[in-house]
Amino acid sequence: MTSKINVQDKSLLPTLLKKQKDSPFNFLSEDDVNSIAKELKLSRSRVYSTASFYSEISLSPRGKHIIRVCCNAPCENAGKEAIREAITKELGIEIDETTEDKLFTLESVNCLGACFMSPAMRIDDEIYGNLTPEETVKILNTYKKEHVDE
Amino acid sequence: MNNSAQNDKYVFNFNFDEYLDIETYKQRGGFSALESALKEEQDNVIKKIKQSGLKGRGGAAFPSGIKLEMVNRAEGAEKYIICNADEGEPGTFKDRFIMTHIPYQLLEGITIAAYAAGAEKGFLYIRHEYPKPRKRMEQAIKELEEAGYLGKNILGSNFSLELQIFSGAGSYLCGEETALLASIEGKKGRPQIKPPFPTQSGYKGFPTLIHNVETLTNIPKIIEKGPEWYTSLGTDDSHGTKLISLSGDVKNRGLYEVPFGTSFHEIIYEYGGGPLEGHTVKAVNIGGASGVLVPPDRLHVSLEYGTCAEEEITIGSGAVFVLDERRDILDNVHNRVRFFLHESCGKCTPCREGLRQANILLERFRNAEASYNDLEKLERYTRVMQDASFCGLGQAAGNSLKTSFHYYRDEYISKIRNEEPAEVIA
Ligand SMILES: Cc1cc2nc3c(=O)[nH]c(=O)nc-3n(C[C@H](O)[C@H](O)[C@H](O)COP(=O)(O)O)c2cc1C
Ligand code: SF4
Ligand code: FES
Numbered sequence: 001m002t003s004k005i006n007v008q009d010k011s012l013l014p015t016l017l018k019k020q021k022d023s024p025f026n027f028l029s030e031d032d033v034n035s036i037a038k039e040l041k042l043s044r045s046r047v048y049s050t051a052s053f054y055s056e057i058s059l060s061p062r063g064k065h066i067i068r069v070c071c072n073a074p075c076e077n078a079g080k081e082a083i084r085e086a087i088t089k090e091l092g093i094e095i096d097e098t099t100e101d102k103l104f105t106l107e108s109v110n111c112l113g114a115c116f117m118s119p120a121m122r123i124d125d126e127i128y129g130n131l132t133p134e135e136t137v138k139i140l141n142t143y144k145k146e147h148v149d150e
Numbered sequence: 151m152n153n154s155a156q157n158d159k160y161v162f163n164f165n166f167d168e169y170l171d172i173e174t175y176k177q178r179g180g181f182s183a184l185e186s187a188l189k190e191e192q193d194n195v196i197k198k199i200k201q202s203g204l205k206g207r208g209g210a211a212f213p214s215g216i217k218l219e220m221v222n223r224a225e226g227a228e229k230y231i232i233c234n235a236d237e238g239e240p241g242t243f244k245d246r247f248i249m250t251h252i253p254y255q256l257l258e259g260i261t262i263a264a265y266a267a268g269a270e271k272g273f274l275y276i277r278h279e280y281p282k283p284r285k286r287m288e289q290a291i292k293e294l295e296e297a298g299y300l301g302k303n304i305l306g307s308n309f310s311l312e313l314q315i316f317s318g319a320g321s322y323l324c325g326e327e328t329a330l331l332a333s334i335e336g337k338k339g340r341p342q343i344k345p346p347f348p349t350q351s352g353y354k355g356f357p358t359l360i361h362n363v364e365t366l367t368n369i370p371k372i373i374e375k376g377p378e379w380y381t382s383l384g385t386d387d388s389h390g391t392k393l394i395s396l397s398g399d400v401k402n403r404g405l406y407e408v409p410f411g412t413s414f415h416e417i418i419y420e421y422g423g424g425p426l427e428g429h430t431v432k433a434v435n436i437g438g439a440s441g442v443l444v445p446p447d448r449l450h451v452s453l454e455y456g457t458c459a460e461e462e463i464t465i466g467s468g469a470v471f472v473l474d475e476r477r478d479i480l481d482n483v484h485n486r487v488r489f490f491l492h493e494s495c496g497k498c499t500p501c502r503e504g505l506r507q508a509n510i511l512l513e514r515f516r517n518a519e520a521s522y523n524d525l526e527k528l529e530r531y532t533r534v535m536q537d538a539s540f541c542g543l544g545q546a547a548g549n550s551l552k553t554s555f556h557y558y559r560d561e562y563i564s565k566i567r568n569e570e571p572a573e574v575i576a
Binding site: 011012013014016017042049050053054055056057071072073074076077078109110111112113114115116117118122125127 | 439485495
């Protein structure tokens, strides 16, 4: 419509996502927000307002691996709560918490498009389905092990 | 999987063991539709899509040919095409399978649609939860550019299309077309008032064609095999096939391509193999979180736009989710209310407040602390939310509530603290 749209605007969301991806703690710091505002010639409040609208963007530090457990009905009926409990028990974190070693953050997420294998979760870019609590703990251990091996 | 008799009944013809490569796609006739379309007048291509009766598969079922024509006829120094791959409706996974298994058919469809609409730039808006499909599409776009099917002067013609991938950031609402546009423009993904429709004033105010992944993936087959072939699939009311994402308590969960006219009973019992051993179907949720809950005795209804509209069944994205006798209806309705409450942008009161109240009231029911008055309130909030919400999110959020009051009222009543007299509900 007639409202003037900055040509740069198209890159705001991609820039936020990229910056977050580059952060070792998967989040955008105040410095990040300031530098993006400067780079794209937008106001800080504009950058904040967009950043805070999207659930994939975090304004507080997160772990190296983000575990996202699907919370929608197909996964809930298939036993998502038992999966969530197994993770909490194994790692000692609830939803939206990070382990002390900063290795894992646990989040709740909407449908991963994996309901043909509910219950499902995502760790970073990998999707796991047909989960059982035991299987989930095994998967977590592969991430822990990978970390020890580094 | 690929004998021609079978091929002729399907538009997508998925082979789940196969991740198609570009050469195989070409050998099977891929890009022949694009080649022939580019030699035709734009209006001729539009005419074929119109004759096919193809309707949008993203939920609203608007005729694709008409939308193409609107963008083609709209005034604009530039025109855009946007493929909506936000696939946010819980229980839906069709677009993801298209992107991972048959990405070239989707890209060919986008290119033909862009040509017909007169759009030379565009976006593929992919939800953030789909990192692998996104990588697959990035690679496929590159391959097509190298092979001359995308980019400048496609196949030596005057037509060029510059296609970019845009990643969402975890907002269901961004699947709504005007919110999606706001999101690409770097704003909060909030819906905008319509009109103007995106066909007139979309991305940066230019005429923009927005179609769902599944809709666009139909187009190469319509051009290749002709609209008559396409209308021979399905029924007189609804042509072609529909992708059904089947989940929940059935033997064979998965993605199925079914001709329109198939009954929901067949979808669940024949395609899906019926309920799990020793269990019975209690309810079926059709159309995802935005959809309705129907009892087993309504499953004879056939998947057709007209019939489903009459029967108040929302086909939506084609998600079919089965609940057996172990499932609690109120738990399921509450799950959806929490989903919408989380995803609501809060711009309008009926949606924001309606969902907040519904959440509180459902909690009360689930704790068996509710009264008849609470049921009456919940029904009232639901009505207001459906009638007065600004966008489709709030309007559709009431569907599972409303159908649960109608078909599963007993489950609410059984959770009411008993002291009040029954007359109060009248
Ligand atoms: C809350 C909401 C969410 C939506 N999400 C999607 C989506 O994820 N994918 C989609 O294709 N359409 C979605 N839509 C519909 C779009 O607004 C639009 O109608 C559609 O992309 C048009 O494509 P079609 O004509 O091919 O159906 C959504 C609508 C609403 C109201
Ligand atoms: S209906 Fe809900 S999501 Fe849509 S504009 Fe209103 S508050 Fe926002
Ligand atoms: S509902 Fe969990 S992956 Fe779809």
